[in-house]
Amino acid sequence: EVQLLESGGGLVQxxxxxxxxxxxxxxxxxxxxxxxxxQAPGQGLEWASTISVTGSTTYYGDSVKGRFTxxxxxxxxxxxxxxxxxxxxxxxxxxxxxxxxxxxxxxWGRGTLVTVSS
Amino acid sequence: xxxLTQSPGILSLSPGERATxxxxxxxSVRSNFLAWYQQKPGQAPKLLIYGASSRATGLPDRIVxxxxxxxxxxxxxxxxxxxxxxxxxxxxxxxPLTFGGGTKxxxx
Numbered sequence: 630e631v632q633l634l635e636s637g638g639g640l641v642q643x644x645x646x647x648x649x650x651x652x653x654x655x656x657x658x659x660x661x662x663x664x665x666x667x668q669a670p671g672q673g674l675e676w677a678s679t680i681s682v683t684g685s686t687t688y689y690g691d692s693v694k695g696r697f698t699x700x701x702x703x704x705x706x707x708x709x710x711x712x713x714x715x716x717x718x719x720x721x722x723x724x725x726x727x728x729x730x731x732x733x734x735x736x737w738g739r740g741t742l743v744t745v746s747s
Numbered sequence: 748x749x750x751l752t753q754s755p756g757i758l759s760l761s762p763g764e765r766a767t768x769x770x771x772x773x774x775s776v777r778s779n780f781l782a783w784y785q786q787k788p789g790q791a792p793k794l795l796i797y798g799a800s801s802r803a804t805g806l807p808d809r810i811v812x813x814x815x816x817x818x819x820x821x822x823x824x825x826x827x828x829x830x831x832x833x834x835x836x837x838x839x840x841x842x843p844l845t846f847g848g849g850t851k852x853x854x855x
Binding site for chain 1: 780782784790791792793794797803835837839840842843844845846847848849
């Protein structure tokens with residue numbers, strides 16, 4: 630089955646760190662551009678980050694730039710999102726998505742909830 | 748950054764009726780690189796339309812995307828029970844990728 634499965638979400642204090650993982654199956658991961666898109670509770674969608682097929686190029690939205698780092702391990706069919714200096718406004722469901730260039734998303738995971746609160 | 752404004756915010760309709768959803772961009776979307784997604788409660792978004800009018804695999808004919816430049820429309824000709832959801836537009840012609848605020852199609 631073609632799918633993306635996120636993990637690693639949870640409750641973290643402001644200023645803390647968390648690493649999300651997204652495991653892919655059912656398609657050729659190493660030739661796929663992957664992204665993270667987030668959705669705050671009751672709100673709309675916000676693109677956060679994208680990584681190229683080799684991992685050599687990464688892109689970030691302004692709200693996460695300098696705090697989040699996207700990476701991938703093509704030997705494990707997994708993409709990661711390292712989140713540092715977390716803020717309350719980072720509270721959201723984080724979705725992993727396969728990006729079809731030049732930039733729409735044709736496959737989404739179920740999401741993992743990150744809650745930043747003291 | 749391109750801002751996408753979706754209207755109306757909420758659309759109250761009955762099954763069998765026609766739904767017309769609007770997505771307006773703050774500047775022209777390059778090459779009409781606009782996508783539409785459907786999201787149901789507790790679920791991930793699902794791709795419906797890309798390139799303003801190209802259907803995703805398996806999308807029924809009653810759902811049609813149209814438009815160009817700054818004005819785009821998603822039309823559902825006859826609402827089925829499974830169509831009641833929130834719909835988002837997204838532009839991918841300019842960086843950063845941006846989404847509209849969504850239109851909720853609810854049962855009247």
